[in-house]
Amino acid sequence: MAAKKLLILPGDGIGVEVMAQVRRIIDWLGKRRKIEFDLSEGLIGGASYDVHGTPLSDGTLAEALAADAVLLGAVGGPKWDNLPFQFKPERGLLKIRKEMGLFANLRPATVFDALAEASTLKAEVVSGLDIMILRELTGGLYFGEPRGIETLPDGSRKGVNTLVYTTEEVRRIGRIAFELARKRNKRVCSVDKANVLECTVLWREEMIKLQQEEFQDVELSHMYVDNAAMQLVRNPKQFDVMVTENMFGDILSDCAAMLTGSLGMLPSASLGAPDATGRRRALYEPVHGSAPDIAGKDMANPLATILSFAMCLRYSFDLAEEADMIEAAVKAVLKGGLRTGDIMQVGKAKVSTTVMGEAVVREL
Amino acid sequence: MAAKKLLILPGDGIGVEVMAQVRRIIDWLGKRRKIEFDLSEGLIGGASYDVHGTPLSDGTLAEALAADAVLLGAVGGPKWDNLPFQFKPERGLLKIRKEMGLFANLRPATVFDALAEASTLKAEVVSGLDIMILRELTGGLYFGEPRGIETLPDGSRKGVNTLVYTTEEVRRIGRIAFELARKRNKRVCSVDKANVLECTVLWREEMIKLQQEEFQDVELSHMYVDNAAMQLVRNPKQFDVMVTENMFGDILSDCAAMLTGSLGMLPSASLGAPDATGRRRALYEPVHGSAPDIAGKDMANPLATILSFAMCLRYSFDLAEEADMIEAAVKAVLKGGLRTGDIMQVGKAKVSTTVMGEAVVREL
Ligand SMILES: CC(C)[C@H](C(=O)O)[C@@H](O)C(=O)O
Numbered sequence: 197m198a199a200k201k202l203l204i205l206p207g208d209g210i211g212v213e214v215m216a217q218v219r220r221i222i223d224w225l226g227k228r229r230k231i232e233f234d235l236s237e238g239l240i241g242g243a244s245y246d247v248h249g250t251p252l253s254d255g256t257l258a259e260a261l262a263a264d265a266v267l268l269g270a271v272g273g274p275k276w277d278n279l280p281f282q283f284k285p286e287r288g289l290l291k292i293r294k295e296m297g298l299f300a301n302l303r304p305a306t307v308f309d310a311l312a313e314a315s316t317l318k319a320e321v322v323s324g325l326d327i328m329i330l331r332e333l334t335g336g337l338y339f340g341e342p343r344g345i346e347t348l349p350d351g352s353r354k355g356v357n358t359l360v361y362t363t364e365e366v367r368r369i370g371r372i373a374f375e376l377a378r379k380r381n382k383r384v385c386s387v388d389k390a391n392v393l394e395c396t397v398l399w400r401e402e403m404i405k406l407q408q409e410e411f412q413d414v415e416l417s418h419m420y421v422d423n424a425a426m427q428l429v430r431n432p433k434q435f436d437v438m439v440t441e442n443m444f445g446d447i448l449s450d451c452a453a454m455l456t457g458s459l460g461m462l463p464s465a466s467l468g469a470p471d472a473t474g475r476r477r478a479l480y481e482p483v484h485g486s487a488p489d490i491a492g493k494d495m496a497n498p499l500a501t502i503l504s505f506a507m508c509l510r511y512s513f514d515l516a517e518e519a520d521m522i523e524a525a526v527k528a529v530l531k532g533g534l535r536t537g538d539i540m541q542v543g544k545a546k547v548s549t550t551v552m553g554e555a556v557v558r559e560l
Numbered sequence: 561m562a563a564k565k566l567l568i569l570p571g572d573g574i575g576v577e578v579m580a581q582v583r584r585i586i587d588w589l590g591k592r593r594k595i596e597f598d599l600s601e602g603l604i605g606g607a608s609y610d611v612h613g614t615p616l617s618d619g620t621l622a623e624a625l626a627a628d629a630v631l632l633g634a635v636g637g638p639k640w641d642n643l644p645f646q647f648k649p650e651r652g653l654l655k656i657r658k659e660m661g662l663f664a665n666l667r668p669a670t671v672f673d674a675l676a677e678a679s680t681l682k683a684e685v686v687s688g689l690d691i692m693i694l695r696e697l698t699g700g701l702y703f704g705e706p707r708g709i710e711t712l713p714d715g716s717r718k719g720v721n722t723l724v725y726t727t728e729e730v731r732r733i734g735r736i737a738f739e740l741a742r743k744r745n746k747r748v749c750s751v752d753k754a755n756v757l758e759c760t761v762l763w764r765e766e767m768i769k770l771q772q773e774e775f776q777d778v779e780l781s782h783m784y785v786d787n788a789a790m791q792l793v794r795n796p797k798q799f800d801v802m803v804t805e806n807m808f809g810d811i812l813s814d815c816a817a818m819l820t821g822s823l824g825m826l827p828s829a830s831l832g833a834p835d836a837t838g839r840r841r842a843l844y845e846p847v848h849g850s851a852p853d854i855a856g857k858d859m860a861n862p863l864a865t866i867l868s869f870a871m872c873l874r875y876s877f878d879l880a881e882e883a884d885m886i887e888a889a890v891k892a893v894l895k896g897g898l899r900t901g902d903i904m905q906v907g908k909a910k911v912s913t914t915v916m917g918e919a920v921v922r923e924l
């Protein structure tokens with residue numbers, strides 16, 4: 197089997213610390229499971245801007261395009277907040293998504309039994325929650341043209357962004373939604389605003405066509421985005437797979453993440469189209485941000501990044517067994533009572549980033 | 561004082577039933593407080609389509625433009641779901657908002673003491689909640705041009721909507737936000753996606769300028785929309801006034817409404833610019849929809865519409881005392897233990913729409 201090319205981009209803030217814990221797991225895989233990676237590490241976000249004057253250098257982008265998978269920490273921080281738009285850390289993230297063609301963002305929202313109490317929602321509403329939000333990631337308002345700010349003759353200004361989707365863009369994300377649902381509970385809820393936005397009328401029509409043509413074994417329903425936000429709060433367990441466009445997905449997936457009460461636990465995967473050999477470009481990252489307030493203090497929760505790495509093993513390297521082992525180890529560590537500050541509960545033991553990482557490896 | 565021209569548009573589904581309860585309050589105001597309205601009633605939504613072939617007729621629009629205030633029930637239902645886009649009930653609502661120039665949508669999210677348990681969130685997270693979401697209502701994606709669906713030469717299609725805001729549009733909604741905050745806790749949180757969308761970079765910059773020029777006594781903060789969705793779930797009480805653009809406001813205000821656990825209780829007001837005499841065009845409506853599943857069964861909760869009428873008295877007719885009385889009556893009825901089905905709790909008395917309406921009048 198060819199070498200497994202893995203590019204690690206720790207990014208900014210706590211990204212660096214949490215990624216160090218993934219390194220431990222990679223070491224363990226080499227020693228105990230004889231699984232070797234062709235590893236490299238690069239800069240992205242503010243860290244890249246500081247060295248290269250751009251949040252994503254051509255060199256790093258080339259490495260990402262050549263890798264079998266990319267593992268990312270987080271980007272951003274107050275240090276770079278006042279940079280011009282095109283130099284902001286976020287531009288690096290958006291550029292790597294776009295250039296790698298990562299149109300499918302998988303955002304599972306799951307509640308770990310040990311942490312059901314951490315949610316601001318009543319335990320019975322969220323316990324056992326296991327839904328998958330699938331967000332389109334390279335289209336819509338984020339990338340549509342025309343865009344920009346124009347100064348009008350009278351000195352006032354006008355800001356424009358464009359929401360645009362094509363048949364093909366909707367079909368390819370729809371296909372991923374239906375395929376995911378087939379491995380789960382066979383229900384897809386497509387979220388749009390088809391009562392107002394023509395762009396999402398197209399979205400809905402294409403979803404319906406696709407389901408009828410290729411996925412009649414999967415149930416398809418539709419929901420307006422405002423109602424979806426309400427239903428997530430009212431009864432999140434009603435969903436199986438929710439699929440939606442980029443901007444709606446940004447909002448709803450973060451809302452769903454917060455329902456779990458433990459943002460520091462949630463992984464994500466972003467996948468591209470398969471190439472001739474069936475290989476998909478892929479990037480894995482925790483849902484949480486760079487948390488500049490606790491960066492460098494060995495306080496961050498490394499579990500979301502560790503679980504993102506487990507997703508990476510599962511989806512990019514076909515190592516389901518090892519992914520299962522890591523996920524089980526994380527659950528065992530939680531059950532054993534260890535907690536980082538963000539998920540701390542009365543009666544549990546508060547530990548550092550490093551101790552949490554070590555505990556997962558020990559459990560393995 | 562000139563006659564108070566009030567146009568009532570019950571609309572579809574439960575809109576008709578809940579509006580009938582407002583009529584009782586109007587009668588009471590006439591008999592007991594000597595307050596008379598120049599009342600008329602019209603059709604909107606599916607009800608209008610059935611009679612006039614359009615969800616908003618020119619005649620009704622003209623009446624709305626001539627009225628001091630419009631009170632609306634709700635629009636929509638399965639009967640009209642498959643109509644072409646331009647005939648859908650929602651188009652009537654969007655058209656009346658646009659033609660009346662109702663750019664400011666006030667959506668209070670408040671938790672009534674008697675109902676704190678109804679929320680899916682833990683009582684300590686939501687009890688006493690009292691935030692105001694201010695949604696821009698006549699701009700952004702909802703109305704931006706170009707828009708539509710285009711068929712490409714290869715037979716595939718492309719759907720487009722445009723997010724656009726001008727300096728003036730941002731400033732006029734910003735002004736309302738700061739003015740509202742002045743009467744509350746003097747804090748405005750402006751929600752945007754300025755790390756991705758240039759249109760909302762303009763939004764943020766204009767908010768900052770406006771605050772510095774005219775509202776230095778009010779605190780202004782900024783939040784990205786994805787984070788705002790999370791923060792509403794994590795700790796909604798951190799907000800005072802939240803102001804945001806149309807599409808974000810649609811999503812966030814519904815999310816906030818659901819946090820309260822009692823959608824059937826929430827009123828809203830939509831205001832236009834003041835004319836030469838200082839009068840603002842205004843439309844008041846409950847946040848809930850037309851609930852076709854329970855329509856015609858005398859089961860709907862009339863309180864959101866009654867509270868919308870109270871807002872109408874307060875904002876359009878300067879009848880703060882009567883508005884206070886109605887709000888107090890609603891609270892008293894809840895405290896007395898009456899509940900419609902949507903807010904039913906163990907140990908309380910389940911009553912019909914009619915009985916609930918009568919109880920409020922009796923309390924008055
Ligand atoms: C940082 C930002 C550009 C990004 C996005 O909006 O996509 C983030 O919120 C996310 O969800 O990954």
Ligand SMILES: CC(C)[C@H](C(=O)O)[C@@H](O)C(=O)O
Pocket residue numbers: 391392422650653654810
């Ligand atoms: C019915 C629909 C067009 C409307 C909107 O999106 O504005 C509704 O959701 C609302 O919030 O009043």
